[in-house]
Amino acid sequence: MILQDLTGDERVLVEAVSRFVEERVRPNVSDLERQGVYPDALVAEMKALGLFGMAVPEPFGGLGLSVPALTAMMEVLSRGWTTLAAYVNSHSTVAYAIASHGTDDQKARYLPGLASGEHRGSLCLTEPSGGSDLQAIRGAVVAQAGGYALTASKTYVTNGAKATLFLTLARLPQAEPGTRPRFGLFLVERSRSGISQTTTFHKTGFGLVDTVQIEMDAVPLTMADLLGGVEGKGFAQLMEVLEIGRIAIAASAVGLAANALSEAKRYAAERRAFGVPINQHQAIQLKLANMATRLVTARLIIREAARIKQSGGRCDMISAMAKMHASDEALAVAHEAVVVHGGAGYVQDYTVERLHREALLYTIGEGTNDINRLVISRRMQGDEEMDYLGLLP
Numbered sequence: 001m002i003l004q005d006l007t008g009d010e011r012v013l014v015e016a017v018s019r020f021v022e023e024r025v026r027p028n029v030s031d032l033e034r035q036g037v038y039p040d041a042l043v044a045e046m047k048a049l050g051l052f053g054m055a056v057p058e059p060f061g062g063l064g065l066s067v068p069a070l071t072a073m074m075e076v077l078s079r080g081w082t083t084l085a086a087y088v089n090s091h092s093t094v095a096y097a098i099a100s101h102g103t104d105d106q107k108a109r110y111l112p113g114l115a116s117g118e119h120r121g122s123l124c125l126t127e128p129s130g131g132s133d134l135q136a137i138r139g140a141v142v143a144q145a146g147g148y149a150l151t152a153s154k155t156y157v158t159n160g161a162k163a164t165l166f167l168t169l170a171r172l173p174q175a176e177p178g179t180r181p182r183f184g185l186f187l188v189e190r191s192r193s194g195i196s197q198t199t200t201f202h203k204t205g206f207g208l209v210d211t212v213q214i215e216m217d218a219v220p221l222t223m224a225d226l227l228g229g230v231e232g233k234g235f236a237q238l239m240e241v242l243e244i245g246r247i248a249i250a251a252s253a254v255g256l257a258a259n260a261l262s263e264a265k266r267y268a269a270e271r272r273a274f275g276v277p278i279n280q281h282q283a284i285q286l287k288l289a290n291m292a293t294r295l296v297t298a299r300l301i302i303r304e305a306a307r308i309k310q311s312g313g314r315c316d317m318i319s320a321m322a323k324m325h326a327s328d329e330a331l332a333v334a335h336e337a338v339v340v341h342g343g344a345g346y347v348q349d350y351t352v353e354r355l356h357r358e359a360l361l362y363t364i365g366e367g368t369n370d371i372n373r374l375v376i377s378r379r380m381q382g383d384e385e386m387d388y389l390g391l392l393p
């Protein structure tokens with residue numbers, strides 16, 4: 001099902017990554033998680049497969065995947081090991097932002113390096129004072145000779161320890177007193193002066209994905225570092241870019257759900273209770289049926305969001321729905337997978353214990369699910385959306 005909507009070339013690519021996941025990743029995940037060592041060798045193989053260039057157009061050395069193919073890749077990676085999907089998720093969002101909104105110079109400067117993985121991109125939106133209300137961020141640039149100085153604290157930065165390029169949301173100098181705040185997305189290279197990494201967060205899951213706080217203290221920037229090179233477009237650019245981020249994280253959540261259901265189905269065939277394999281008990285059969293249905297509905301809504309995004313249509317409502325629905329369903333599937341495992345579901349020898357912990361993050365990242373519900377509810381007022389939903393006036 002995940003190969004539907006893909007071109008022939010894209011199918012070949014996704015199948016190659018699927019083989020990599022089956023042969024090189026899945027057999028080693030438990031050991032890698034237990035050892036707790038960053039998987040440099042696998043990341044090198046991901047680079048060789050072009051996975052850091054999924055969202056980079058071909059002329060800049062990337063795979064130039066369509067949105068449906070990007071979602072298929074995210075699902076396949078995550079089905080094998082969520083951690084690998086996390087390595088390329090926000091990185092791909094950064095690449096997509098530059099490809100879609102960057103100047104010619106910014107594309108030439110960053111896209112080839114992002115495609116090869118030489119440049120690692122991270123998203124710097126959230127601040128210690130809050131992540132849901134991004135219009136209230138404090139991080140700001142002030143004008144200085146030759147450009148700007150950026151001062152901001154950015155927290156929960158995924159892959160922030162490895163990143164070489166931070167796509168950073170910041171306030172712009174006020175055009176006139178009393179006017180609405182304006183924002184810019186800045187391409188901030190780690191090598192710039194004034195950047196330091198402070199806290200490393202110890203999380204419930206994704207132990208091998210670094211999540212850090214980045215301090216930016218009067219970092220010197222120029223107009224050439226402002227995405228698109230025109231002031232005041234940052235928030236609109238971000239909202240458009242987050243649509244891709246939400247579709248991609250939703251696909252990653254579905255990959256997790258597919259893994260959890262596979263594990264539950266296998267365990268239910270092996271484990272015996274009351275003289276028979278537990279999958280012969282109707283209560284287990286009903287659970288597996290519900291999990292399979294959750295998986296398919298989540299995949300379908302992502303497919304719809306990817307189709308609309310690919311066609312260039314307005315996509316904020318459906319991408320928020322896809323993110324919210326897929327992550328809620330993935331959490332439910334992971335929970336049911338633990339239940340099917342009985343006591344074994346609560347010990348670390350079984351994959352579902354980890355998946356259950358990890359599933360929570362998908363309901364938080366790229367906007368909490370309640371924030372995504374607010375996006376949906378706001379858009380439901382529009383004529384186009386009323387029509388799409390088949391509502392009566």
Ligand SMILES: Cc1cc2nc3c(=O)[nH]c(=O)nc-3n(C[C@H](O)[C@H](O)[C@H](O)COP(=O)(O)OP(=O)(O)OC[C@H]3O[C@@H](n4cnc5c(N)ncnc54)[C@H](O)[C@@H]3O)c2cc1C
Pocket residue numbers: 090122123124125126129130131132133155156157158159203211361364365366367368369370371374
């Ligand atoms: C592991 C991890 C990785 C992350 N990676 C990144 C990253 O790479 N880059 C990045 O920028 N951020 C990242 N984040 C941050 C993430 O996007 C934020 O945590 C998330 O957007 C919520 O922001 P917050 O934590 O400040 O919660 P808050 O904004 O403080 O919200 C707290 C609670 O209040 C609710 N709430 C807030 N406002 C409303 C409202 N108006 N109506 C109803 N409910 C509301 C929220 O839904 C939530 O339940 C990451 C977070 C984690 C945990």
